[in-house]
Structure formats: structure tokens, C-alpha cells
Amino acid sequence: MNIASVIVDVQAKSINQTFDYLIPERYVDILTTGMRVIVPFGPRKITGFVVGLKDNSEFDKLKEIIEVLDIEPVLTEELLELGKWVADDTLTMYITAYQAMLPQVLKAQYKKELVRNTDERLPEDLEFLFAGRDYISFEEFEQSSIPYSKLQKAIQETAISINYLVKSKITKKYVTFVEPNKEIYLIEESLMDLPQNATKQRELLGYFIKHPNPIEQGKLLKLTNTTRSTIKTLIEKGLLREYKQEVYRNPYDENAFERTYPLTLTEQQERAILPIKEKIEKQEHDVFLVHGVTGSGKTEIYLQAIQEVLEKGKEAIVLVPEISLTPQMVKRFKGRFGDKVAVMHSALSNGEKYDEWRKIQSKEVSVVVGARSAIFAPFENIGIIIIDEEHETTYKQEDQPRYHARDVAIKRGQYHQCPVVLGSATPTLESFARAQKGVYTLATLDKRTNEKEMPEVSIVDMREELHSGNRSMFSQVLKESIEQTIARGEQIVLLLNRRGYSTFVMCRDCGHVKECPHCDIALTYHKRNNQLKCHYCSYEEPMPNVCPECSSDSIRYFGTGTQRVEESLSQLMPHVRVIRMDVDTTRKKGAHEKLLKQFANKEADILLGTQMIAKGLDFGNVTLVGVLTADSMLHLPDFRSSEKTFQLLTQVSGRAGRHELPGQVIIQTYTPEHYSIQLSSQYDYKQFFLQEMHIRRKFRYPPYVFLALITVSHPNHVRAIQFTQRIVHYLSKVVQEETTTVLGPTPSPVTRVKDRYRYQCMIKYKNEPDLRRNIKKIINLYEEEMRKENLLITVDMQPYHLM
Ligand SMILES: Nc1ncnc2c1ncn2[C@@H]1O[C@H](COP(=O)(O)OP(=O)(O)OP(=O)(O)O)[C@@H](O)[C@H]1O
Numbered sequence: 097m098n099i100a101s102v103i104v105d106v107q108a109k110s111i112n113q114t115f116d117y118l119i120p121e122r123y124v125d126i127l128t129t130g131m132r133v134i135v136p137f138g139p140r141k142i143t144g145f146v147v148g149l150k151d152n153s154e155f156d157k158l159k160e161i162i163e164v165l166d167i168e169p170v171l172t173e174e175l176l177e178l179g180k181w182v183a184d185d186t187l188t189m190y191i192t193a194y195q196a197m198l199p200q201v202l203k204a205q206y207k208k209e210l211v212r213n214t215d216e217r218l219p220e221d222l223e224f225l226f227a228g229r230d231y232i233s234f235e236e237f238e239q240s241s242i243p244y245s246k247l248q249k250a251i252q253e254t255a256i257s258i259n260y261l262v263k264s265k266i267t268k269k270y271v272t273f274v275e276p277n278k279e280i281y282l283i284e285e286s287l288m289d290l291p292q293n294a295t296k297q298r299e300l301l302g303y304f305i306k307h308p309n310p311i312e313q314g315k316l317l318k319l320t321n322t323t324r325s326t327i328k329t330l331i332e333k334g335l336l337r338e339y340k341q342e343v344y345r346n347p348y349d350e351n352a353f354e355r356t357y358p359l360t361l362t363e364q365q366e367r368a369i370l371p372i373k374e375k376i377e378k379q380e381h382d383v384f385l386v387h388g389v390t391g392s393g394k395t396e397i398y399l400q401a402i403q404e405v406l407e408k409g410k411e412a413i414v415l416v417p418e419i420s421l422t423p424q425m426v427k428r429f430k431g432r433f434g435d436k437v438a439v440m441h442s443a444l445s446n447g448e449k450y451d452e453w454r455k456i457q458s459k460e461v462s463v464v465v466g467a468r469s470a471i472f473a474p475f476e477n478i479g480i481i482i483i484d485e486e487h488e489t490t491y492k493q494e495d496q497p498r499y500h501a502r503d504v505a506i507k508r509g510q511y512h513q514c515p516v517v518l519g520s521a522t523p524t525l526e527s528f529a530r531a532q533k534g535v536y537t538l539a540t541l542d543k544r545t546n547e548k549e550m551p552e553v554s555i556v557d558m559r560e561e562l563h564s565g566n567r568s569m570f571s572q573v574l575k576e577s578i579e580q581t582i583a584r585g586e587q588i589v590l591l592l593n594r595r596g597y598s599t600f601v602m603c604r605d606c607g608h609v610k611e612c613p614h615c616d617i618a619l620t621y622h623k624r625n626n627q628l629k630c631h632y633c634s635y636e637e638p639m640p641n642v643c644p645e646c647s648s649d650s651i652r653y654f655g656t657g658t659q660r661v662e663e664s665l666s667q668l669m670p671h672v673r674v675i676r677m678d679v680d681t682t683r684k685k686g687a688h689e690k691l692l693k694q695f696a697n698k699e700a701d702i703l704l705g706t707q708m709i710a711k712g713l714d715f716g717n718v719t720l721v722g723v724l725t726a727d728s729m730l731h732l733p734d735f736r737s738s739e740k741t742f743q744l745l746t747q748v749s750g751r752a753g754r755h756e757l758p759g760q761v762i763i764q765t766y767t768p769e770h771y772s773i774q775l776s777s778q779y780d781y782k783q784f785f786l787q788e789m790h791i792r793r794k795f796r797y798p799p800y801v802f803l804a805l806i807t808v809s810h811p812n813h814v815r816a817i818q819f820t821q822r823i824v825h826y827l828s829k830v831v832q833e834e835t836t837t838v839l840g841p842t843p844s845p846v847t848r849v850k851d852r853y854r855y856q857c858m859i860k861y862k863n864e865p866d867l868r869r870n871i872k873k874i875i876n877l878y879e880e881e882m883r884k885e886n887l888l889i890t891v892d893m894q895p896y897h898l899m
Pocket residue numbers: 359360361362365388389390391392393394395396397521545546712714750
């Protein structure tokens with residue numbers, strides 16, 4: 097087959113098709129689907145993915161592939177298909193989906209070089225090409241007439257390897273090893289032949305007689321206190337040999353993880369894992385929702401299910417939210433499965449990410465623990481996929497392709513006929529509803545493994561604090577409890593719920609929050625024209641000067657940063673030691689880890705932070721959790737704000753009393769009667785689910801309907817509205833009138849970004865099989881305007897951020 101179908105890296109809607117290229121003679125045998133190539137496209141050279149091979153093309157005058165970038169395919173057949181599905185489902189380009197599946201290094205512009213790994217003679221023409229050098233540029237090879245297959249063979253035999261140079265940085269790391277070049281008895285003989293005064297050489301040989309194994313040159317020099325030139329002399333004498341070997345950059349030192357062994361499961365855990373194991377055994381797909389309170393031992397269930405999978409020679413993918421990829425979490429997986437585990441998260445350097453990815457690709461590991469994109473791990477024999485904290489919104493990518501990792505997980509689970517396990521103490525309404533319907537299999541763990549009660553939660557009404565003259569951010573109760581906890585030598589976690597501050601407006605006297613009369617969602621304050629707006633239905637009204645409920649003039653939007661809390665803490669309680677954890681203090685690599693270690697070592701009394709401290713932390717000495725303002729998320733212009741508040745409060749409460757000491761939680765709020773706050777304080781997920789579902793049904797939000805969000809942006813305000821208007825108009829005509837609602841044009845919450853005006857059209861639908869096709873049509877319709885007028889239309893088929 098000498099023709100390749102290629103998906104090219106061109107961003108235009110009509111390019112979502114394959115182009116045929118001729119495969120030059122020397123690539124014919126080696127080119128397979130899933131490899132990247134460089135092809136001519138108009139006057140340019142661009143990259144592309146080979147998605148098919150064939151003998152005939154309906155086009156004539158095909159151009160030739162310029163270069164093949166990979167020796168092994170970077171995408172498997174499964175991933176090629178999956179990428180298409182992701183692209184179709186999220187309405188993006190195939191090329192965008194493929195690129196999202198690969199580590200950054202493989203997306204960047206780079207050069208390649210060939211590395212010689214052996215002293216042994218290479219095939220004659222390759223030997224000639226290297227001409228005594230260890231490294232040559234790939235171009236040199238390309239310019240030679242050596243057949244590609246010869247190089248591929250040398251690579252397979254590991255005599256030669258390919259090195260990718262990213263911005264002249266080496267992506268693979270090589271280390272020189274030294275080892276004896278003769279049998280040890282011969283080395284001993286040579287040692288005796290050496291003159292007495294050749295002490296350094298004698299020392300070196302003496303070392304190898306005792307330790308005949310290969311050793312890193314650097315280590316050897318240190319151990320024997322010799323120099324490079326001594327080694328060289330012995331190599332020249334044919335007694336030692338050296339070779340280069342690739343080493344992976346290892347961000348985690350395996351030896352640092354204490355080995356752990358399976359615990360005897362509790363009865364609840366046993367009941368939860370049984371049906372999962374059954375599916376593993378039968379090699380069948382199913383989706384499980386493990387709904388377990390914090391500290392109920394969900395992670396142990398994951399570990400033992402994975403164990404089962406590994407014993408069958410299969411692989412496991414574990415997704416955890418980015419911010420809970422703490423050393424604690426990594427430790428639990430590395431502790432159980434050691435170097436079988438690859439870890440993928442954004443704090444790794446590009447080189448480290450690439451190394452972890454290649455460990456997966458070469459099947460050197462069989463477990464990957466990672467953030468969202470790890471769902472595309474190039475395993476080929478997956479036995480289980482686990483999504484921990486399945487309610488986390490970070491599983492949805494907010495960039496193209498706007499996919500949800502849960503959907504991709506289920507797709508892959510179906511392909512590999514393996515179970516997908518979703519775990520959470522506070523499942524999303526979507527997942528729990530599916531479990532109720534029997535679409536997912538539900539397992540419930542309502543007890544902590546330590547048999548301890550969930551920590552007692554008290555709610556403090558901050559309005560009353562204000563009325564009794566306390567204007568600080570700390571209620572009397574919280575202040576006293578902090579003092580008492582510290583006096584007992586125990587520790588405190590303080591959460592400042594900060595997301596979305598200063599957008600909603602609240603009366604500090606009575607707690608009244610202005611909401612939209614039609615949507616049950618807080619109005620957003622627009623500073624520019626001093627208006628309050630609803631981002632779901634476009635309702636608006638002027639910002640009031642006094643509270644419409646109680647006529648107080650304390651109505652305002654307010655903001656508090658962690659830094660201010662820290663200051664105020666040190667004023668109030670000067671002796672208290674605080675570790676502040678927020679985006680500012682954790683920006684540096686490893687900072688997050690360092691702060692947690694300090695806290696674990698009891699170098700501080702209080703861990704103060706934003707959302708990032710709510711999850712996954714397991715400190716035995718934490719007995720008090722305080723939430724400074726539980727409401728701040730409640731009034732975001734987001735129909736999920738109650739759900740998110742419930743989740744956050746439940747998660748953070750779960751940080752207290754996890755081991756022997758009993759825990760206590762204090763929640764400060766201006767709206768103590770809100771059901772999210774009330775029900776989370778009672779750990780009543782079920783009641784929350786029922787109440788929230790009722791509201792979702794009433795106002796027609798997911799999971800009762802599906803949402804799609806089309807955002808139009810244009811430099812000209814009027815044009816932005818016009819285009820959105822036309823889209824709304826067009827869609828209204830083609831959708832099913834009774835069950836589908838098309839809303840808009842509505843200004844995006846942040847209406848002007850970078851001098852572009854953004855308007856939205858939201859579609860609420862139940863069953864609209866043609867919706868994707870219709871939206872695609874619209875995009876095609878406006879192709880010319882997009883090019884000429886700088887019009888931008890983005891589509892999100894599963895919007896989470898309605899911004
Ligand atoms: N079967 C068991 N026997 C004894 N201890 C257990 C068992 N299973 C888990 N544990 C311990 O209980 C604690 C809580 O378990 P784990 O962290 O797995 O719970 P979780 O449900 O994942 O919690 P969270 O959702 O809060 O992260 C851990 O310290 C763990 O080692």
C-alpha cells in the first residue's frame with residue numbers, strides 16, 4: 097500500500113477530512129496508521145496523522161509525504177477512533193482531538209537526532225554515517241541513501257535511538273554506564289599485569305572484580321575516586337567498555353514510598369468491590385458509582401480492584417482531580433504498586449510528562465494515576481478505569497476539545513469491556529440520577545472505616561455576629577474553638593471559599609441576595625453601568641442603594657482574600673502559626689508539597705486555604721475545620737452553585753477527625769437556612785439530591801435536560817448581538833418546539849474580553865438527535881464572516897462554566 101490518508105494540522109472547518117499522499121519508496125514498509133508525518137499543504141509544510149493506508153486514491157497527482165516523524169505509532173487504532181468520536185461529540189477538529197491526546201512535546205516543533213548506544217559495529221552504511229560520532233542530526237540520515245528500514249531495525253535492536261530536541265533541549269536523558277569488557281578472571285589477570293604505580297587503574301579494576309555489574313560513570317568516579325581519563329585508558333586497553341543508556345527523569349523516587357499491603361476490607365467495602373470484581377472476571381463493561389462518605393475507604397477499594405486487574409495482566413487508569421494529586425495520593429498508589437505506576441499531572445515538566453507517557457506507551461508501567469488527560473493513556477489492554485471525586489468539574493476540559501473525561505472513560509470502558517468506577521462522597525446529580533435509574537450500579541458506604549461518627553457540624557449565623565458588634569471575619573465560636581484546639585496541641589483547617597467573589601450582591605445586615613425573578617439564580621453585578629443582570633434569561637435591574645428586604649445600606653458585593661484572613665488572624669491571635677495555601681503560595685513547583693509536609697510535621701497550627709485544601713488531605717491531628725464564608729459560591733450565576741456548595745462543605749468537613757481524635761466543623765454563613773448548608777451539616781446527601789432535583793426539574797436544568805452553549809464573539813458589539821440573534825432564530829426553527837428551548841442572545845457574564853463582545857445562545861433540550869448537525873451547519877454558514885470579520889463562534893455541548 098503506497099497511499100496514506102492523513103488528517104492535517106489546519107484549522108478550518110472544511111479540513112475535517114483526510115487528504116491522500118503518496119508514500120515514498122523508503123517509507124513504504126515502515127509507515128503505519130497512528131504515526132505523524134510532515135506533508136506539503138499548499139505552499140506550506142505541515143504535520144498530520146496517518147489514519148489509513150490504501151492502494152488507490154480517487155485523486156490523481158498526489159503529493160508525496162515529506163517526512164515520517166515516528167518510528168512507532170503514537171496513537172493506537174483505538175485512540176484514532178476515539179479521537180474521531182471526541183471530535184464529533186464536542187464539535188471540534190479531528191486534529192485538535194488527536195493533539196489533545198498526546199504529550200506537549202509531541203505537539204511542539206522539534207528537531208530529531210540519532211544517538212549511537214553501542215560500541216559494537218553497526219551495519220556498514222550506518223557506521224559510515226556516524227563516522228565516529230555519538231550523535232548525528234536526523235537530517236544527515238535523511239540526506240543519505242540508507243533505507244529507512246535499516247534504521248528502524250537498528251532502533252529495534254536498541255543500537256540506535258531517536259532523540260527529540262525541543263527548542264534545543266534534550267527530551268530524553270542519557271547516562272553513560274561503564275562495565276567490564278571481559279570475563280572477570282581475565283580482568284584479574286590484567287590487574288596482576290599492571291605496573292604497581294598504576295594505582296588508579298588498579299583501583300578501578302579492583303572495583304569491577306568485586307562488583308562486575310554495570311555502573312553509572314558518575315557514581316563510579318565518586319566511589320573509586322578516579323578520573324575519566326583512567327576509565328578511558330582502560331577502555332582503550334579493551335578491559336572496560338562504556339555505553340549510553342536512556343534514563344527516565346523520575347519526579348518520584350520509588351524508594352521513598354513505603355510498601356503497603358491490602359487491608360482486610362470492611363463489610364461495606366467488601367459489598368462494594370464484589371460486583372466490580374465480578375465484571376473484571378467476566379471481562380464485561382459496567383459503570384459503578386461508589387457513593388462513600390469521606391473516610392469510608394474508597395481508595396482502598398480502588399487499590400484492591402486494580403490489584404485484581406494487574407493479576408490478569410491488564411492495565412488500569414485512575415483519574416484524580418488535579419488539585420488532589422497531592423503527594424499523599426501518589427504515595428498510596430506508588431506504595432501499593434511501586435514502579436508499575438506512572439503519574440501524570442500538570443506540575444511535571446514537559447520532559448517529565450513525556451517520559452511518563454512513554455513508560456505507558458512501552459507498557460513498562462501498568463497503572464497510570466493522573467489528571468483529566470490521562471484518560472487518553474495509550475494502554476491497549478485496559479482492565480479498569482477509575483474516576484475519583486467524580487463530581488469535580490476539572491474533569492471537563494474548558495478548551496477545545498471540550499470533552500468530559502467521564503464520557504471518554506465510559507467509551508474506552510465499552511471498547512475494552514472493562515468496568516468504569518466513579519467514586520465520590522458527593523456524586524454529581526447527573527451520576528446519582530443515573531444510578532437511581534439503574535444505568536449505573538450503585539454502591540453505598542455510609543460509615544467511616546474507623547467506625548467513628550462523622551464530625552459534628554455547627555452553623556454560625558454571621559448576621560447575628562454583626563448585630564452583636566463583631567465585625568471581624570471570625571465568629572466568637574470559631575475563635576474560641578481555634579484557641580481550644582491549639583491548646584490541646586491539635587491542628588485546624590480553615591477554608592476560605594473564595595471562588596466567584598465580588599460578582600454577587602448581598603446585604604450584610606439580613607443576608608438578602610438579589611436573585612433573578614425568573615431563574616432562581618443570583619444576579620450578577622456589572623460595574624460598568626451599575627446594573628444587576630441575569631445570565632440565563634437576560635433580565636436586568638439597577639443596583640439598589642439600600643437592601644430591598646430590610647432597607648439597610650449595607651448592601652454590597654464583597655471580597656476577602658486569604659492574605660487578608662491571614663493578617664486578621666495574626667491580629668486576633670498573634671501566637672498562632674499559619675500556613676497559607678492558595679494560588680500565590682503554591683505557584684512554584686513543589687511548593688504545594690512542601691507546605692503540606694510542614695503542616696504534617698506540625699510546624700503550624702492552622703492550614704488556611706482556598707478550595708485546594710478541601711480535598712484528599714488525610715491528617716490525623718486535624719480536629720477542627722472552619723469555613724469562613726460558606727455562601728460565596730451559592731450565589732454565582734450558575735445553576736450548579738447549590739450543588740457545588742454542598743460538595744465543598746461536605747468535602748472539607750471530611751478533613752476533620754479522620755483518625756483517632758474526634759472532629760468538629762464550624763461553618764460561618766449569612767444564609768444559615770439554605771438547604772445546601774443545612775443538609776451538608778447533616779451529611780444528608782439523599783435529601784439534598786431530592787431537593788435539588790426538584791429545583792432542576794422546575795427550572796429545566798440538567799439532569800432533566802441537556803444544555804448546549806454557543807458563544808459568539810465579535811469586536812463590534814452590534815455585530816455580536818446580530819450574529820447571536822441569527823443563530824437563535826435559525827435554531828428555533830429547526831428544533832422540536834415542545835421540548836427544546838433556545839435562549840438568547842444573552843451577554844456572557846464577562847461580556848467584553850480583550851475588546852471582543854461575547855453573546856450566548858443556550859439550548860435546553862431533551863431529545864434533539866440533529867442538534868450537532870444543525871450547529872455544524874451554522875458554523876459552516878458563517879465561515880466567510882469568521883475569516884473576514886474576525887467573528888468567532890464556540891460551542892460547548894456540555895457547559896460547566898457558563899462564562
Ligand atoms: N479495610 C480497612 N481497614 C482499616 N483501615 C482502612 C480500611 N480501608 C481504608 N482504611 C483507612 O481508612 C482511611 C480512610 O480511607 P480512604 O482515604 O481510602 O477513604 P476515602 O473514602 O477515599 O476518603 P476521602 O473520600 O475522604 O478521600 C485511610 O487512612 C485508610 O488507610
